[in-house]
Amino acid sequence: MAADPLTLPVDDEAQAALAAHGLRMELLDPGDDAQVRAWMEADSRGFHDAAPDDATIELVSGDFAGSRTVAVRDDSLTDPRVPVGTITSWPAAMTVPGGEVTGWAISGVTVAPTHRRRGIARAMVDAELRAAVAAELPVAILTVSEATIYTRYGFGPAAWTAALEVQAKRAGWLGAETPGRVQLVERATAMETARELLPAARRATPGDVQVVGHRFDRLFGSRTDEPELRRRRFVRYDDEDGVPRGLAVYVVGEEDPADFTSHVVEVRHLATTTDDAYRALWRYLLELDLVRTVRAPLRSTDEPLRWLVRDQRAIRTTELREHLWVRVLDPVAAFSARTYGASGRLALRVTDPAGYADGSFVIHATEGFAPRVARAGAGSDVPTLELPVDLLGSLYLGGVSAVTLARAGRITEVTPGAALAADRLLRGSEPPLLATWF
Known part of the structure; x- marks a missing residue:
């Protein structure tokens, strides 16, 4: 049974990793005004913004009740009230070709400049991915301030502006x-x-x-x-x-x-x-x-x-x-939620160090209808691609050509012509677009 990600306790694995550096993780209490203010101050500091005024805090604070918001603290500081790490996440509807999925939207990821290189970002993001998996959400999504960070967590650029x-x-x-x-x-x-x-x-x-x-x-x-x-x-x-x-x-x-x-x-x-x-x-x-x-x-x-x-x-x-980044957590659920531009079959062999999307699965698509997607060994008669999990996210919405990625050497055609077969199925009539920030 899927867990409610908003009520999950602090992640034990992340807590243990942070404890090795004298840090601790806790969930924000949305009803505690002092905690909310301190978290927002840390978030603003992380993005080099001015400290939030009372009106901004009042405007934003209502969102915390519908989010899973985490603070990482260093109790050895003179004033430990302001976190040294922040992250917030919530379930959000995202449009996919022919339908939509509920993704785990991640935002507000900051680490204090005094606490870099202590594994804070890794602990926070990994914990949120585990929360999304526990909630049986097929993808995690985010927008980024730096384009070189999130590939290490399995995210790939999926929509450009x-x-x-x-x-x-x-x-x-x-x-x-x-x-x-x-x-x-x-x-x-x-x-x-x-x-x-x-x-x-x-x-x-x-x-x-x-x-x-x-x-x-x-x-x-x-x-x-x-x-x-x-x-x-x-x-x-x-x-x-x-x-x-x-x-x-x-x-x-x-x-x-x-x-x-x-x-x-x-x-x-x-x-x-x-x-x-x-x-x-x-x-x-x-x-x-x-x-x-x-x-x-x-x-x-x-x-x-x-x-x-x-x-x-x-x-x-x-x-x-690139604007929207997608991390596929459940390939079967994610690719079953969208429709396809042609009829055919495609096998994808995915490498995912975290294990969530690792393995092979086959898409059996009929143009304009819900597909059959299943984990399986790739058959010799099925066009097959090998790719890392971040590029699985890039291909998911049809925003990048598999042929382009193959020419760049980023994915491998196990079967000659598999990249072209992937484009016929995955590419839509218009490029994906995220028209806002989150």
């Missing part, structure tokens, strides 16, 4: 007319709309993860004492029947105070559930008066916007990076 910068007036609109209407809405209306629209948009986007708690509130600037958040604007697209189908959150700023026509639009979030909504909201943003530049982070690597303007050179990709 592009940051776009558009010279708005040069671009020139080419897209078709849309039958609905665009309207500016107040913050409260935008939040009410988003509670239904964001989950619908997320379910249509492989790799996207549900936005909950303070991350949802901050998206809409609920901290109105922060100047940038007060300046957020909200524009909604309604279809011909008046049903909201898209929402954009943006800020307008000055680039050159001496030139009132050189404003910059920063798109904080754009979610749509129809193509009409996508076109209408992008047209609105690009045709705002007195605006020279529109910037949008966390966009798809295959953004349709490029085909909606006359001059594609007016759109520049300023950043391309």
Whole structure:
């Protein structure tokens, strides 16, 4: 029977590893305001942020009741109240091709600079993976500040994002007319709309993860004492029947105070559930008066916007990076939860030092339907790949080509042509995208 990961006690193995360094691990009591404040101070310090003020603590603290939050302490310090290690995790719905899974979302991983090289990160992350396995969750997921850390725990980059910068007036609109209407809405209306629209948009986007708690509130600037958040604007697209189908959150700023026509639009979030909504909201943003530049982070690597303007050179990709990392814990459950782009069979031989996903399993796929996936020895008539567990996570959502990984020497074709067979099954019609941070 699956355990409730939020109620699991401190991990014995991690506790023993930390004790060898004079440290101890404990679960945060979400009802203890002093513990919550100290944990948040340590988390902010780890990411070089300012210490949280009372309003931030009030905004975030409600999330701890739905999370498994861990602090590592050094009782020998003059003030041991502030942890020397932090991590928090919770179950989160993630879209996969043709469906969704509940993943173990991991965040807030920090180690005090005074306590590096004592195995704190290893103990914390390993403990959370064991908690996810005990809860029978098929994958763990995270976003990272450093791209070289999490492969050692079996995570692989699985979804990439592009940051776009558009010279708005040069671009020139080419897209078709849309039958609905665009309207500016107040913050409260935008939040009410988003509670239904964001989950619908997320379910249509492989790799996207549900936005909950303070991350949802901050998206809409609920901290109105922060100047940038007060300046957020909200524009909604309604279809011909008046049903909201898209929402954009943006800020307008000055680039050159001496030139009132050189404003910059920063798109904080754009979610749509129809193509009409996508076109209408992008047209609105690009045709705002007195605006020279529109910037949008966390966009798809295959953004349709490029085909909606006359001059594609007016759109520049300023950043391309991996964003979502996936760690497969149960290959059978994970690969059974998604659908496939073709019919066929594929065998994967996975090396996982931690043992969770180690071994061989075979996917029997029928295009568009739930597959049969089972642990098995690879048969000679089944296209077979050998790969490490981190790259299993990279292939899971179809965000990278198995042919590319084979050419790079990162995976091995046991059967000639197995990489191409994998791409036919695993690759989707659009690249996976995580449109937020967590």
